[in-house]
Amino acid sequence: MSNVERLTGAQLVIRLLERQGVRVIAGIPGSANLPLYDALSSSLTIRHVLTRTEQGAGFIAQGMARASRQPAVCFATSGPGATNLLTAIADAKLDSIPVVAITGQVAYASIGTDAFQEVDTYGLSLPITKHNYLVRSAAELVHILPQAFQIAASGRPGPVLIDIPRDVQLETVAIEHWPEPGIATTPPAVDAALLQEAARLVAEAERPILYLGGGVIQSGAAAVAREILERCGLPTVTTLHALGVLPVDHPLWLGMLGMHGAPCANRAMDESDLLIVVGARFDDRATGKLAEFCPHARVIHIDIDPAELDKLRASHVAISGEADAVLQQLQPLLEPSARQPWLARVRQLKADWPLRLPGAANRDMIGV
């Protein structure tokens, strides 16, 4: 007896999503993705969340991905369905969130004819995705689906879009071998010499600041970051995406940095002689005028994306790696330090330049 199964492209997509472990899909049906919805209706494990607009579906997928640190899926039809998704996809790209967006497209033969609800979804999504596909045959789906999840989750995560023409969804294919689900690839090993050099800069610094970004949350590095900052006496600032790494009443936390941050955080950074940047990218809301940002500081920059290193601020030690893995390896190389003069100065800055809400009389938003 043969193990060959005959499935439509749409059934194949749903089966591959089930094998991938997907349990919730947010989206809206339309004529170009109805075969996918037809196949989804037979799924016993995937629940569908019908949204009022595709943008909501994209942001629901983002939310699921942020909370689970696993890729999450949204569906939209061709044309307006796809264009409505774009804001959520662009946001996922800028915030490095693994989302897999699956859109219906007009029949392959109609592409380029300005058919009903046809837009160039591949072209529109090209600059706002980590990778995108226009599927040309149902057979291709067997490797495209797992690959999309692998790309979305690997390295610096990001959104991947799969545009599937309606006739490809209806095409029947024979499947003999099922692929393994796509999972994140192992990040490359960290250069031990760079870790030593980073540890030396930390030991030499008199006024260091730890600057934590979204990469700390994404790689699950909050625990090791906290151990390091407490052991080495590192006053810490966080970006918007690293809020939650430290409790708000932590004595070493200075709040968020930058335009929307705490005055004490920005003043401490201005005086610092070493910035240890982990999983952050020197965003302009964080730095203000780059030329005047932390003018006295040497920089250790740790980021999963090599393209972020030396992009906006030249670093003295640049380490390409996952925040959690790098910090785990750096921790044993760091000497415990009390740094009394600097921590006393930082306490003074927190008292003099607190983050206060108007009306919340004398109630500091950041613990001293």
Add this chain to the structure above:
Amino acid sequence: MKPSALKRIVLELTVNNHPGVMSHVVGLFSRRAYNVEGILGLPVAGGDISRIWLLINEDERLPQMIKQFEKLHDVKRVAQRPGERELFDQLEALVSPGICNEK
């Protein structure tokens, strides 16, 4: 500095050969308002992959461009080829001065 005063270099990309790859490549330039002066592309190795040569002005964005190319899933390899200017010099000889007035 005038564009003509900048040094021109050739980037050689080895890419998967399918519709859309060229859009990914030139998209990295257009989104940075970085002009591509010349493009040459050919399928190699039976057609599964292609090689693209880009003639560009060398400026301070080039190292970032190379890092961004390396992130594209369909780009297999990026190399800087200072000696391959002749490819484009030969093509230039094919372009007659009157060609701009054809439309």
